[in-house]
Amino acid sequence: MSDLPATEVARAVTMIDEGHTYRSVSRTVGVSVSVIHRCVKRYRQTGSYVRRRGQGRKRATNAVEERFIRVQTLRNRRQTAVQTRNLLEEVRNARVSERTVRRRLNECGLKSYVPGKAPKLEASHRVARLTFARQHQD
Template sequence: MRDLAPTHVARAVALIESGQTYRPVARALGASKSTINRNVLRYRATGSYDRKRGQGSKRSTTVRDDRFIVLQTLRNRSQTPVQTRSALEEVRGVQISERTVKRRLKEVELRSYVPAKVPKLEVRLRVARLAFGREHENWNIDQWSQVLFTDESRFCVNTIYGRERIWRRRGERYSQCNFTPKVPFGGGSIMVWGGIGLGARIELVIVDMGTLNADRYILVTNILQDHVVPLAPNIDDNFILMQDNARPHIARCVTNFLTETEITKMDWPARSHVGQKG
C-alpha cells in the first residue's frame, strides 16, 4: 500500500476516465489495483492530485535528494541501490534504506532489468562506423538502389535451442505427452545465402556441402558466379555488392574474383550490426 506521485495520480485518473479498467492501469503504473483505486477515490473526493498534508509517514528524502538518487543511477546504470544509498549519505548526509532508493527510482519509472549483451566495440571500430555513416548519410534513393545486400545464415534442422516450454502438473515430468524428442548431436543444420536490393531479389541458395568457405562462395555453390555476376548489370552500371566481413568474403581469392569481374564491394565496417536496434 502506498500513495502515488501527483503526476501518476493524474495519469491514473485520465486512464480510468477514458474507460480503462483498474488492472491495466495498475500494470502500466507499476502499482497495485488497491493503490490505484485509493488514489483515484481521493482525487474524486478532494479534486486534488496531491495527498493531504500530514497523511502517511513523513517522506525521508527531499526533492533534491530524489534528484540526486535519479542522476546517480542514470550516470551509472549498473550502480546498485546500496551504492546509491551510500553515495547519498556521503555527499548529502542523508541516511535512507535500500528500499527507499528503489521506491524513488520506481516513481520515475526506472526499474532493474538484465542488460542486453552486445559485442564490445573497440575505438577503431567506432571510428570506422562513424566514418561509414558520414560517408553515406546524404545518399539518396537512387544511390542505395545500386546496392545488393547479401548475407548467409545457418538454421538447425531439429534442435530448438532449449526455448520450448510446456504446461504440466506437478509429478507429470515423465508423462508421455510431455516428452520432447531429442536428436543426437543436434540433428544437423542447413545454411542458406540470399541477397536483396531495392529493385532486385535473389532466391535463397542452399549451401549443402558443409561450411561455407571461399572456394564454395565463388564456384562450388555458384553464389558469386551464377547469382551475383549475372545480376549486376541488371541493377545498375554502378552496381555495389554489400557483404559482411566473414572470412570467406574477405579471402584473397574472393577479392581477386570481384576485381576480375569488375564488381565493386562496399567497404562495410566490422560489427556494423551492433547497437542498431532500439
C-alpha cells in the first residue's frame, strides 16, 4: 500500500470535493485510483489526512528488549546475533529470531562487520616475504 504524504492526501480530497474524477486526481497526484479512493475514504472516516498508527503486526520486541540488544552488542562487539538472541532469551525471557535481532541492530545504526583476523602487512613485511620467496623458489 502506498503511503501518500498528508499534503498530497489533502490535495486529492480537495480535488474530489471540487468535482474531479478519481481517475483525473490519480493522474495529477501520480498514484493509482485505488490509493486515491482509500485515502479519501480514510479522510471521510477519521477526518484526518494522516495515516493512523498501530496498523499491522505488533512488534516482537519492546523498548526495553531493544535497548538490551543494543547495549549487549556495544559491550561485546564480537558477539553474534545468535549469541545476542540466546542471551536475550536467557535474561529477559523473550523469544525472538536471530533475524529480528539483526533488524533491531540495523534500526539503531549498527551494521554487521566481519572482524579483521590479523593486522595488515606493512611495506617492510612485504619486502621480507618477497625476498624469502625469491630465495626459496623451487
